[in-house]
């Protein structure tokens with residue numbers, strides 16, 4: 137390993153191969169741009185081998201790794217500790233070597249927040265968040281930690297939505313409520329930020345979020361986690377109503393930026409990473 141430090145992306149069997157993986161292209165573009173003699177490699181790890189793989193990464197001096205489904209929760213017992221938001225969420229997508237310890241972090245929500253902060257400071261704001269899955273959970277927790285005043289979770293499945301609301305209330309003492317999603321949802325007056333945290337629209341440019349568009353007011357900030365297409369129907373509709381629209385590619389790039397910052401200590405060039413990611417994704 138005299139060539140430099142290695143980062144190791146542990147992924148499940150559903151992952152793409154390294155050659156076509158946009159995250160690999162994005163992270164390695166940052167390393168190359170900043171003259172860092174580092175590598176980021178993508179490897180498939182089965183659930184049975186996860187503990188062995190983590191111990192192996194540690195033994196070989198890896199500076200960290202990302203992990204995707206199905207490892208985000210099951211990796212936790214193999215780590216030495218958790219960052220604040222990862223502990224609240226109970227999910228890890230980024231592992232960072234700190235001294236001799238492997239610490240689990242979650243960069244999904246942090247990436248979203250970094251992207252959001254280019255348009256608005258969420259402190260003291262009122263948020264409507266569609267969805268209660270992994271992405272929505274990560275976003276809601278980071279918003280809570282950032283001092284958001286109120287969050288309404290709008291979700292189709294009541295049980296899943298209620299679980300997220302209970303987590304926000306119990307662990308973050310947040311003013312959170314659930315709206316079970318049926319029919320077109322009307323965003324309450326006074327809402328500052330509206331977020332699609334569902335997979336609606338992913339690879340489906342015509343897919344429509346069940347939302348009363350007349351309830352969107354000019355000046356609201358509207359964000360989508362969906363990154364392909366970059367410009368979703370939801371964002372187009374919101375922009376046409378005078379809202380400020382933030383795409384999911386910004387979240388994806390920023391979670392990569394946070395990861396590189398954690399691992400290397402440098403702040404990488406965002407434009408270089410966004411270009412590499414967009415080019416690898418063909419968008």
Ligand code: NDP
Nearest residue numbers: 267268269270271272292293296334335338361384387388
């Ligand atoms: P999950 O499967 O964990 O959650 C999916 C969510 O979408 C649930 O709340 C689900 O509701 C809801 N949903 C899906 N289809 C419908 C529908 N037809 N009507 C109403 N609700 C629906 O997925 P993730 O949270 O992991 O991912 C969600 C999206 O976020 C994906 O598109 C993913 O690509 C994207 N993502 C983007 C990132 C980025 O950096 N930009 C990072 C991570 C994820 P219910 O509970 O009722 O099933």
